[in-house]
Amino acid sequence: MKLSGVIPPVCTPRGADGALDRASLSRLCHHLVDDGVSGLFVGGSSGETALLDASTRLAALDVAVEAAAGRVPVLYGVIETGTARVLEAARPAAAHGAAAIVATVPFYVAPHPAEILAHFEALAGGELPVVAYDIPSATHVRLEPAVSIALAREGYAIGLKDSSGDLAGMRSVVNAVRDLPFSVLTGSETMADIALDLGADGIVPGLGNVDPAGYVRLYSAARAGDRVAAAAEQARLTKLFGIVDVADRTRIGFTAGALGAFKEALAYQGWIDSPSMWPPLGALDDVEKKAVRELVAQASGRGGGLG
């Protein structure tokens, strides 16, 4: 399975009852697929998966699989601290329709690169193929490019989701795995055109929830070799990405501010019913919500706008 295109890490709507809002999630997933994404990534950081219990996580997978209806693959994130926990969380994924799991390095336990390699070797024994997820801002452990390359060579993973912000490292991986069955996906919202230019196979932008059509246009332009069009679309999306910075960080955390902005934008567009966050994340206040809506409105107005 070669992953490519735009694969948004899907937000997880929360209902007024504090449970998964299945209707909203279904609406969002349908919208994303309709707008041309190549896959859905359920259970990622943007999906607040670290804050969801097991049944909610699987329920979100079910909704996404049903909405995708075979049109695109659904990846399933298993954000767990260690090997046995990842294997346990991944176990039902195949039966629930996931095409692959996405797993980080072990965290909390400060692993050595050799231990990280052993971790993915063990995960490779599971039912589903594995995408390795490098997100040191969350795990505080880097999945070093050299280890990613080893994962590709050993066949322990089918791809890398690179949310490290280290484009030089991503480039070294891309160059090393060129002839291997290994996809490199960038998690960058603001350097997606460059990452594709450097050889990334696809993009997994949290902001892709808010503007999937924009990222699909960007991807298509990049693939067509139209770098000017890709950069122009990127510039528009980068401006829209300013929504993640509107929250007052003396009041709520960065995660709450960024993901809250995505959800507010989705609620404003009508794709989900409520921007409610999963506990214990705080909510944007009214001034911040207004700022998000204005940035979304501006992005829509210029050149085609949001899908």
Place this chain on the structure above:
Amino acid sequence: MKLSGVIPPVCTPRGADGALDRASLSRLCHHLVDDGVSGLFVGGSSGETALLDASTRLAALDVAVEAAAGRVPVLYGVIETGTARVLEAARPAAAHGAAAIVATVPFYVAPHPAEILAHFEALAGGELPVVAYDIPSATHVRLEPAVSIALAREGYAIGLKDSSGDLAGMRSVVNAVRDLPFSVLTGSETMADIALDLGADGIVPGLGNVDPAGYVRLYSAARAGDRVAAAAEQARLTKLFGIVDVADRTRIGFTAGALGAFKEALAYQGWIDSPSMWPPLGALDDVEKKAVRELVAQASGRGGGLG
């Protein structure tokens, strides 16, 4: 429930079959209680809990509860990234005999202090009382002293396990909660006498697996006001604590090196069958194991030694 005394974070022995070695764990727990500890903490960092699946974690709890046989309370660590996950993991704990759960701040998601407070407020709604666990070396988020104090005042937690290394912060908590039903436990192996002197109620040392009698003597001396004896015992234990540094960190991670040393010491003493680590942690090599055994032998020889 006021927690006090020595409450070791129990190691989790792994059998040759890759599963929990119940017999070894039972033997270890009996030994710890026989040597005078005041509680058992199952599911802590020293127990490699971040690397265990749910059934193994509960099985370890069962063994400890059975071994404790009501003589001492058993605390149950629920190391999970977010609120709903902690609540889910904690749910069966009461029925399995835990006296309280021990939970960290949310991690992976970079929470704001207000979100950390909301997290523990939600946990307080669970069946069991909660001990808040500050271990920023693992979570990369500090449970600030001001938040711990708020937990005590609001009644969201019955205690703090402080593995921050920040004795000044611990002191500020101790002073602020003096009249509240809130226990402060230090996780420090090398400053336990000082922490007790500053007003800590108890100690939760990983090295307490290896030398419970030593920590019990230290605790008793400190409580009796014999600071010279407490310091002398501390000095002996601090030297023994050198076992956590014998491993070559260019080969295995710090966690593997430290916890591997505890397990090697336990195997050497005969309390557990094997020093096997839970995947993906690496093992000490023979030279390192020998160095651990020598430090253990030295510590035993001098002044009463290991229990």
Place this chain on the structure above:
Amino acid sequence: MKLSGVIPPVCTPRGADGALDRASLSRLCHHLVDDGVSGLFVGGSSGETALLDASTRLAALDVAVEAAAGRVPVLYGVIETGTARVLEAARPAAAHGAAAIVATVPFYVAPHPAEILAHFEALAGGELPVVAYDIPSATHVRLEPAVSIALAREGYAIGLKDSSGDLAGMRSVVNAVRDLPFSVLTGSETMADIALDLGADGIVPGLGNVDPAGYVRLYSAARAGDRVAAAAEQARLTKLFGIVDVADRTRIGFTAGALGAFKEALAYQGWIDSPSMWPPLGALDDVEKKAVRELVAQASGRGGGLG
């Protein structure tokens, strides 16, 4: 030379003309010595030395030496990134009357412990004895306890100023250098009594500018073995230390907030003319200044108060 007692890192008053306010500095130094300090440390972090040019740094030394008038030694901080720079900055210090220099590890250049040892070996070839200064919050490089111990054993330094916050590390140094001509000084404002209890020879608290008599009382009580009195004085000083947290950190940096509070307290007490900071540090605003003055007034009122 064995260093002991209270050795405040002296603030550096700035005049309305933007130059060193010699009169204020002289007044402050006289006051500190009159109140019983055992030495003056000019050129430390609290003296904003990283923000002063060479002639201002030496002028401050001159003023302190003249004010000390041989009653107490004057230490001279040489905060420089590398070996040759430290040697260059230290060269005039002896002729200007300094008794020793205080030097950090190399910073900016990410040194290895072996390189840190070589650094201090080279400094030992200078005219004045060297106190090693461990302040990782500023240098972002730790002077590891093992290296401090090597400095003592090799005779490369006569002491350690420990501003690491790591009391366990300080304890290991104290224990290892017991029979060597090596002084251990803590930079902690809030754990000074404990550090002395653990065997530190002296204390170098920035807050000692504001309340020298309090720290002298604390030191005397600790030396007399009156731990209760020392702890009570410490508690009063810890409360006063709250002045470093009044500034709004979304507006000025932590250094500006903390050192600005010291200067505001000194100006309020009349020891210096102005709380002016050295560029580019920002100033407290009026509300923050008022909060500082209130905490100072409270500390004075209770039990003898500020000297």
Place this chain on the structure above:
Amino acid sequence: MKLSGVIPPVCTPRGADGALDRASLSRLCHHLVDDGVSGLFVGGSSGETALLDASTRLAALDVAVEAAAGRVPVLYGVIETGTARVLEAARPAAAHGAAAIVATVPFYVAPHPAEILAHFEALAGGELPVVAYDIPSATHVRLEPAVSIALAREGYAIGLKDSSGDLAGMRSVVNAVRDLPFSVLTGSETMADIALDLGADGIVPGLGNVDPAGYVRLYSAARAGDRVAAAAEQARLTKLFGIVDVADRTRIGFTAGALGAFKEALAYQGWIDSPSMWPPLGALDDVEKKAVRELVAQASGRGGGLG
């Protein structure tokens, strides 16, 4: 003054007498200019300037200015912790022939962005124009893109040397300063082609000491719009950059390993007499030197090689 092209941060050769090896430095500077660089940057991190005293730093400037002989401008790095220190170190630079100074944010003192802006505002009052230098790996303080943009808008700096590794941030600066007299230079060795593609005006690669002709070819290709040729040259240089990783980091620090590799490569090529490092940095051992020479030999062999 618009800065552009390749401006290597020149290494500082050390003689057998422990002083600046003027002849080697002159030879190196002549070689660099002969190979087509657009400027020389003396006093940068690659020049070990944090480890040089003032007279050595100025002597290096003198040698470079004489070697440049007006053919290219010479930039002068003033790596100092605070505003007054930068102004003091910069004062003689104009008379010694520097065209501009290069200054970092204040470090050691944890400045707020507003304080960083004030720092550069003060520096703008000096005789020479200022290039702001963002190198958080050394200063541990980020020069945020928003602050760089403010520097450009306020006219406090004529350019940015970006060694942050954050290409997304650099892109935001480039886009914001497009119509301002402000040059953006990347310090990246391995993403130079991409940085130029994104709109950077020039490159300041430490590896440019070792292979100036390669970077000049890369720059020319990028400017001519030949992205394939630029990428091919980049790939060759990235492979050569592997020399910074040959050193054993359990023995010497990263700075010593990387800059020692540059110097070994220069000595091997005959441009400088000795790879001697400035104290207290450690030296490569013979095995490591051999590994450096082999990588240099490989890079020379393929496609034109080192200039």
